[in-house]
Amino acid sequence: MSGNGSGADRVLAPFGRRALEVVDNHSSGGYRVFSLRDLDGPAPAAGQFYMLAAADRWAQRDERPFLPRAFSVADAVADDEGLRLDFLVDDVGPGTGRLAGLEAGERVWANGPLGRPFSSLPELAPDAAGAILVGGGIGIAPLAILRGQLAERGVATRVLLGFRDREHSGGLDDLFACCEVRLASEDGHAGHKGYVTDLLAVLLEGDDAAAAAVYACGPPAMLEAVRLLCADSGVACELAMESPMACGFGACFGCAVPLAEGGYMRLCVDGPVVGGDQIETALVAGAGHR
């Protein structure tokens, strides 16, 4: 099984943070999609993230948060006016709440694209004929841009997405309108009643399991289940993980994750995408999404 240690094509961020204009912000199910216009930055690779902070009403007197927050890029579309970056937000606290409430014309400080992206299919699994994407909750965001990039390369892709309940779901119409998606929900409001990993287990029991590779993003328990299912089936997988990030570029060591071979990696520079065989566990302390 191969992991992400070989090095995917990381896109480097311009030095320093830059002020980007909000061009759209709308609700998408229980989440929000907001878009920024990036006039100077490079196009990100799928799996990379940005550190974002609203230019106003952030880190002011008596006001949390103080630090920027990490967000996976969900789409990046170049047009006449530059690059439009889309983000999917789950409002869980002061930072996500402020970003979820942004209005067009406001500005956001952005540093990115950051981190190690998903590997291409030949890098991850040279013999694989196709990809299986497994997303949970807000973790569907980086899989949307990955799906688009795989489609451009003609890779056959199956998409499995799961949500806890109606309130903790969204982004489908905005980010996955173009393709067939198999859904699961814990409360049964959409698709299979149960976990998205139930759907993955069925696919991996099928005849073509060994001909696929898995890319996943979601809550820690889901990622750990994906990691174990893939290890049992001998299927290569990459996981886009979260851990608490204060800087996003390797300086604070706040995002350390234990490695399978001993020691630690800084998830912001050595991840957030990791090979399933690189890590000891996907159950990372402080990665708060359930």
Ligand SMILES: Cc1cc2nc3c(=O)[nH]c(=O)nc-3n(C[C@H](O)[C@H](O)[C@H](O)COP(=O)(O)OP(=O)(O)OC[C@H]3O[C@@H](n4cnc5c(N)ncnc54)[C@H](O)[C@@H]3O)c2cc1C
């Ligand atoms: C690489 C990466 C990519 C991410 N991509 C997205 C994304 O696309 N969309 C999105 O909505 N969120 C994403 N997150 C999570 C997001 O950064 C956090 O939810 C955010 O930092 C919370 O900030 P806050 O000020 O709103 O809440 P805080 O006051 O910081 O925390 C409120 C609650 O949120 C939970 N929480 C805190 N930090 C995290 C964290 N890093 N991950 C998960 N839960 C946390 C805790 O349980 C806490 O109780 C990503 C995180 C990382 C590390």
Ligand code: FES
């Ligand atoms: S977030 Fe600071 S080192 Fe990773």
